Amino acid sequence: WSSTPVIWRDGSPTVQLADVVNPYPGFRAVNAMNNADQVLFDGTALWDNGTLRYIDGMYGNALNERGDVVGRTNGMHAGLWRYGTVIDLGDLPGGQDSSIARDINEAGQVVGNGSAQDGAHAFIWQNGMMSDLNALIDSGLGWTLSSALAINDQGQILGKGLFNGQARSFLLTPMTPMPEASTWGMALSSLAVLLGLRRCQQR
DSSP: OOOEEEEETTTTEEEEEHHTTTTTTTOEEEEEEEEOOEEEETTTTEEETEEEETTTTTEEEOTTTTOOOEEEETTTTEEETTTTEEEEEEOTTTOOEEEEEEOOTTTEEEEEEEEEEEEEEEEETTEEEEEEEGGSSSSGGGEEEEEEEEEOOOOEEEEEEEHHHHHHHHEEEEEEOTTTTOOOOOOOTOOOEEEEEEEEEEE
């Protein structure tokens, strides 16, 4: 049994990626691909318009349309690989010096999870700062957001966590702040979250 990565389009494979990476052995898994046909191989190399570029100092999990790659640095921190340079995104305040980036959107917002004293917490990194999503919600809501897995260009965040001790998935959708933005509540299936100057609601 062997695997051969391909680009599949319109019902058939259009590019045999095994030929692309030849003579570079060992590349068999594709982590991510964007609309510019840039392909992230095994978290360690980016194929870009026929050129294979190695990602030194970091393992990549995802990329955006500009070819920015996010993942985990060799120093066990969430990392951003941009223009051939790895940016260490650090860890959450009071953490155990361990974090990982899961996704990035076109605005450069990065989501993932970092360590905290009571376990993994979901984070968003933007404007050069990492923020714990749990610190931005009312602790009385019963939620612990453990990991943010994806973020789209509308700023919606998909992740997983615990609601009253039960494993649940969450979807945070940015909303225009209301005049009573300092007051947070929870409807039947909605979770209000403040992201900078924006509010998110789970549906």
